Amino acid sequence: MRLRFAPSPTGFLHIGNARTAIINNLLALKNQADFVLRIEDTDMERSSIESENSIINDLKWLGIEWTEGPDIGGNYGPYRQSERFDIYQKYTEKLLNEGKAYHCFCTPEEIDNMREEAQKTGRNETYNGKCRNLSKEQKQAFLDEGRKPTVRFKVDSDIDITFNDIIKGDISFNSSNIGGDFIIVRSDQIPVYNYIVVIDDSLMKISHVVRGEDHLSNTPKQILIAKALKFELPLYAHMPLVMGNDRKKLSKRHGITSVNIYREEGYLPEALVNYISMLGWAAENEEEIISLNEIVKQFELNKIAASSAVFDFKKLKWMNGNYIRTLENNELFNKMRPYLEKEYSLENMDQNHIIEIITFLKPYCELLGDINDQISHFFSETIDYSSEVRELLKSENGVKIIAASKELFDSVLTEQNYHSDYINLVKEMTGATGKNLFMPCRALITGSIHGPDLAETMRLYGYDKCKKRILAACQLKD
RNA sequence: GUCCCCGUCGUUUAGUGGUCUAGGACACCGGGUUUUCAUCCCGGCAACAGGGGUUCGAACCCCCUCGGGGAUGCCA
Numbered sequence: 001m002r003l004r005f006a007p008s009p010t011g012f013l014h015i016g017n018a019r020t021a022i023i024n025n026l027l028a029l030k031n032q033a034d035f036v037l038r039i040e041d042t043d044m045e046r047s048s049i050e051s052e053n054s055i056i057n058d059l060k061w062l063g064i065e066w067t068e069g070p071d072i073g074g075n076y077g078p079y080r081q082s083e084r085f086d087i088y089q090k091y092t093e094k095l096l097n098e099g100k101a102y103h104c105f106c107t108p109e110e111i112d113n114m115r116e117e118a119q120k121t122g123r124n125e126t127y128n129g130k131c132r133n134l135s136k137e138q139k140q141a142f143l144d145e146g147r148k149p150t151v152r153f154k155v156d157s158d159i160d161i162t163f164n165d166i167i168k169g170d171i172s173f174n175s176s177n178i179g180g181d182f183i184i185v186r187s188d189q190i191p192v193y194n195y196i197v198v199i200d201d202s203l204m205k206i207s208h209v210v211r212g213e214d215h216l217s218n219t220p221k222q223i224l225i226a227k228a229l230k231f232e233l234p235l236y237a238h239m240p241l242v243m244g245n246d247r248k249k250l251s252k253r254h255g256i257t258s259v260n261i262y263r264e265e266g267y268l269p270e271a272l273v274n275y276i277s278m279l280g281w282a283a284e285n286e287e288e289i290i291s292l293n294e295i296v297k298q299f300e301l302n303k304i305a306a307s308s309a310v311f312d313f314k315k316l317k318w319m320n321g322n323y324i325r326t327l328e329n330n331e332l333f334n335k336m337r338p339y340l341e342k343e344y345s346l347e348n349m350d351q352n353h354i355i356e357i358i359t360f361l362k363p364y365c366e367l368l369g370d371i372n373d374q375i376s377h378f379f380s381e382t383i384d385y386s387s388e389v390r391e392l393l394k395s396e397n398g399v400k401i402i403a404a405s406k407e408l409f410d411s412v413l414t415e416q417n418y419h420s421d422y423i424n425l426v427k428e429m430t431g432a433t434g435k436n437l438f439m440p441c442r443a444l445i446t447g448s449i450h451g452p453d454l455a456e457t458m459r460l461y462g463y464d465k466c467k468k469r470i471l472a473a474c475q476l477k478d
Numbered sequence: 479g480u481c482c483c484c485g486u487c488g489u490u491u492a493g494u495g496g497u498c499u500a501g502g503a504c505a506c507c508g509g510g511u512u513u514u515c516a517u518c519c520c521g522g523c524a525a526c527a528g529g530g531g532u533u534c535g536a537a538c539c540c541c542c543u544c545g546g547g548g549a550u551g552c553c554a
């Protein structure tokens with residue numbers, strides 16, 4: 001089994017493409033198949049090496065590993081289409097010589113008119129075959145005019161093209177419905193995707209073409225070319241597209257679509273891979289959070305749903321939080337570290353202490369970056385009291401509790417029991433209970449009325465810091 | 479317009495003729511974990527697009543309608 005992922009380097013790796021890559025990777029792992037990364041960079045205007053690098057970077061981050069590609073070579077290279085033009089040219093000449101393709105001198109304007117005409121009359125081919133049987137003289141005349149021809153592939157009419165798609169089942173097209181003779185080489189000599197994808201897949205011995213459903217209607221054209229070139233056909237599997245919440249193809253306006261942004265936002269690649277694997281597929285016991293190994297073990301291409309799926313950002317987030325919670329503490333620290341360092345200098349801090357805090361705050365984080373908000377009051381010396389907190393502390397009850405707290409820290413509480421005994425002693429002194437007890441205590445120490453267990457928070461703060469906070473609260477004036 | 483694909487709770491899925499008064503997960507709502515929030519646990523809400531067939535029996539098979547998506551590029 002030989003698989004391939006063939007992105008065009010015209011931007012960042014998109015979630016939809018990432019899914020194609022992930023599914024191919026799953027399959028490759030399951031079947032110990034060869035996995036080719038091929039760069040489809042024939043759109044000279046939009047392709048860039050920066051995009052290629054960033055896509056490769058994102059694929060690696062996702063844990064995807066190919067066995068052949070532009071970065072590592074292989075026996076079927078080169079793996080950039082822009083480096084294979086001489087190969088394609090031979091096939092073009094062959095097609096031309098055999099009368100299976102021909103030069104077309106029509107201008108874009110003429111083509112536009114044909115398209116309009118075809119639309120109006122309800123015909124299916126957009127190109128009317130005008131240049132199919134040009135005489136030598138006619139060709140020469142166009143050449144003398146300075147026209148640069150394209151190469152069109154001859155599509156015979158009324159031929160049934162059928163194939164069995166692994167995901168969709170039997171599919172059939174009629175050659176009369178695919179738009180007529182289509183261009184395989186542009187007027188600037190650069191061949192187009194629909195043509196060379198066939199050559200590359202054949203030359204690279206790809207056995208299974210697993211790609212997005214947007215390629216489904218390209219498939220009959222590709223089959224026609226493969227037949228003209230006497231290539232063996234690969235097996236096809238077209239995956240339904242990933243949609244936004246309005247059921248349109250997932251795009252920027254639906255939310256984050258670039259994989260690199262997910263990385264920056266603090267998603268774990270394991271979570272993203274897990275979630276995306278579950279889009280259109282379910283494990284035997286319907287377990288949702290399962291390891292890559294288990295997915296690989298259970299995954300079957302023909303079990304992918306034939307219908308499209310809406311990308312659920314909330315569920316992804318939930319899943320990410322889940323992965324964060326199960327991460328081992330030191331590892332979690334290492335992963336959160338870059339985020340922390342964006343806002344805090346960790347240089348002079350006790351690493352074990354930070355790990356202790358992170359472990360404590362883990363259930364509050366769905367994204368790695370969430371730690372920054374959660375941890376701020378552990379790291380900062382001063383407090384910004386919100387107006388809500390201010391009001392609470394300036395109430396009669398709040399003032400009473402602040403006074404009691406100060407007295408306790410002045411005389412009763414020690415470095416040993418300041419965290420464990422504090423709240424109970426305040427309760428005894430003030431008679432406050434329940435919310436009236438806990439809210440002000442939490443507010444005056446942490447500056448917030450919500451948060452994790454107060455005693456543990458105080459322990460992690462340390463005696464001095466708790467005392468400072470109480471003194472600060474005493475200073476609280478209008 | 480034309481061609482192709484698709485149609486189970488809001489979302490994602492289980493379901494391949496009887497075990498389905500349709501199951502799980504996310505989201506949402508309610509309760510519990512003797513302060514809050516988060517985690518965790520329990521409970522609730524909620525779907526077979528519609529209409530015809532086939533069959534003793536249909537979410538599952540067939541047809542039509544409707545709905546959605548994709549393609550229709552000298553993009554990939």
